[in-house]
Amino acid sequence: MTAAAPEVKKLYISYNNIHKLCQETAEKLKAESNKPDIIIAIGGGGFIPARILRSFIREQGEKNIPIQAIGLSLYESMGNNSTIDTIGKEVVRTQWLDFGAIDKHFDTLIGKKILIVDEVDDTRTTLYYALTELKKDVRNQAIKLGRSDEKTIFSVFVLHNKDKPKKEDLPKELMDSGRYLAARTVPDIWIAYPWDASDIDYHTEMAKTQGNI
């Protein structure tokens, strides 16, 4: 469960390892009184950690923490004059929050503790997009309803943060206040998640030899 040794080119991660990373993070969130009121899972990668995390955030006798899913994909943006400098990745929304259902069952997101979950923080583009857009939506709704959104608190959880230059920055205040939670920081190498494994037994064995079990 330690960071990969420098010679590792491909980091094999087992399901049980992911389970433990979520469990560990949930304990941390609870210990620091930073338990979310709602989880926002960025699909597809965030679905699995979000669902596991939910089990461990709930205290005995409490209701399930709601999970809302959003779908974000990174596509190459295809400008006609693309050069290495201008080729970028564009974030495409394939699903967004269902504000109708949230408002009905949950009295809006205003003033809530909101945890955004994804599997990996690579270039930080997706997380930046999700956080910025969600903040904007909550602010606009607060304005519309004449309420203050001051107490709305966003946090971010990823299984792995790749130690590399990022294309976007998350707010300094979020990073400095412990509300950016990466269960593990790893070198900029290939992370092989179990859900993509064509031979899960082999994959799990490899994860075991790397200590990610």
Add this chain to the structure above:
Amino acid sequence: MTAAAPEVKKLYISYNNIHKLCQETAEKLKAESNKPDIIIAIGGGGFIPARILRSFIREQGEKNIPIQAIGLSLYESMGNNSTIDTIGKEVVRTQWLDFGAIDKHFDTLIGKKILIVDEVDDTRTTLYYALTELKKDVRNQAIKLGRSDEKTIFSVFVLHNKDKPKKEDLPKELMDSGRYLAARTVPDIWIAYPWDASDIDYHTEMAKTQGNI
């Protein structure tokens, strides 16, 4: 990976077992030319099988199959005159499809192969609700756009179907035509999914002794 022996009271399911059930189902869907164009995951239980299934449905070089999430919860309906007979479970929508995004990126659901995914078919109430409401939405949209929704094909995939009397029926035509896919049919016992395990190593060992690995 066989059905639980009759004396088993609690069925321990490992992540790797779930992975293999999804892989096996994806192969079946592909072999029968029943590959979905879109997956609809019923959250929270459907998130994990939906994400795993997606890996194996995609053919090399193809784009990811989109996953849309919906959130459904079963709540006890609380009539004032509740008796054993009238106490029921009410389905509450906590998230629904984002038709704006689907229509923009996917040209509607009309005429598509749609696979609804959940972890377990217990009383069938949630699956019935999801299928009925989704069908209604697609039909209404087809009417609105003056298109035919005849070619829209819904299928259902669950990891486990509990062999017990169901509160709702799915359409006979769906059941008879192989479009109801339960990776395993199990007795009406407690299924312990890994994402709820407080000790995942112990859980995995128990799954191993039961052959669910």
